[in-house]
Amino acid sequence: VRLQQELGHALAAEQFTLHFQPQMKLDTGEVIGFEALVRWQHSERGLIGPGEFIPVAEETGQIVSLGNWVLREACRLATLWPEALRVAVNLSAVQFRSSSLIELVDEALAMSGLPPERLELEITESALIEDHDGAQATLMALRSRGVRVAMDDFGTGYSSLAYLRRFPLDKLKIDGMFVRSLDSDEDAQAVVTAIISLARALHLDTTAEGIETAEQLVMLKALGCDDVQGYLIARPMPSAEVAPYLTRIR
Numbered sequence: 001v002r003l004q005q006e007l008g009h010a011l012a013a014e015q016f017t018l019h020f021q022p023q024m025k026l027d028t029g030e031v032i033g034f035e036a037l038v039r040w041q042h043s044e045r046g047l048i049g050p051g052e053f054i055p056v057a058e059e060t061g062q063i064v065s066l067g068n069w070v071l072r073e074a075c076r077l078a079t080l081w082p083e084a085l086r087v088a089v090n091l092s093a094v095q096f097r098s099s100s101l102i103e104l105v106d107e108a109l110a111m112s113g114l115p116p117e118r119l120e121l122e123i124t125e126s127a128l129i130e131d132h133d134g135a136q137a138t139l140m141a142l143r144s145r146g147v148r149v150a151m152d153d154f155g156t157g158y159s160s161l162a163y164l165r166r167f168p169l170d171k172l173k174i175d176g177m178f179v180r181s182l183d184s185d186e187d188a189q190a191v192v193t194a195i196i197s198l199a200r201a202l203h204l205d206t207t208a209e210g211i212e213t214a215e216q217l218v219m220l221k222a223l224g225c226d227d228v229q230g231y232l233i234a235r236p237m238p239s240a241e242v243a244p245y246l247t248r249i250r
């Protein structure tokens with residue numbers, strides 16, 4: 001209850017901030033975009049991660065206004081970057097299903113001037129399970145604008161292979177859980193191999209998340225994964241560090 005009240009206040013007091021984690025193309029090594037990750041700059045408790053407050057915000061419905069702030073802020077900040085890279089924004093299932101989503105996306109793009117092609121929305125499998133026709137319509141509306149959609153945490157949810165065929169998606173993000181055990185566990189290798197070949201067959205890109213070691217990078221490259229994201233490349237960084245980071249790696 002306390003957290004819930006504080007959340008409402010935090011939005012008004014602008015206590016949220018976005019960090020950005022780079023995504024790297026495996027064949028060329030170039031950074032192609034950043035994922036926006038929200039943090040709460042709490043007056044007493046310091047920086048709080050989304051794992052603590054996103055579930056609360058989802059329960060109370062506050063996720064719609066918080067999520068809208070994230071969307072606008074991510075689009076705004078991305079226009080300040082020195083290169084026209086892509087920005088990926090996480091959407092909760094509640095946000096994805098909300099009737100105002102398309103309008104809010106249009107507003108965020110219009111206000112920031114970010115070209116739709118530079119915006120990628122990350123949804124989870126739970127966003128697609130309830131209202132299939134509604135989800136299909138939302139995805140078509142996003143796609144018709146040129147906005148990309150990635151399936152986040154792939155392999156951990158209620159994966160139904162039928163969704164992948166039915167819904168117009170652009171990318172699968174292979175959950176860090178599988179990536180972490182790649183070098184030690186043959187089952188994880190089999191799962192990652194299967195996800196990549198499935199994605200290929202359906203013309204979807206793949207991004208492996210949570211990559212931490214050079215061994216994982218070599219294996220993912222050999223398996224034909226398109227992109228990687230994780231501490232090995234860089235930790236999520238404040239927006240002000242994006243430009244210096246790009247200068248350093250170019």
Ligand code: G
Pocket residue numbers: 036037038049050051054067070090091092236
């Ligand atoms: O940044 P961190 O690893 O602590 O993120 C933990 C989880 O919070 C991740 O699963 C991520 O998808 C989620 N998350 C981060 N930022 C956002 C956001 O802006 N909106 C939503 N819905 N989830 C987010």
Ligand code: G
Pocket residue numbers: 021037090152153176209210211212229230231232236
């Ligand atoms: O579920 P989602 O992909 O949105 O979550 C990304 C989360 O994973 C972020 O909170 C980010 O901070 C965290 N993360 C990113 N890279 C790594 C990594 O290499 N290792 C671990 N353990 N966590 C990571």
Ligand code: MN
Pocket residue numbers: 035090122152
């Ligand atoms: Mn994500």
Ligand code: NA
Pocket residue numbers: 152153173175176209
């Ligand atoms: Na994820």
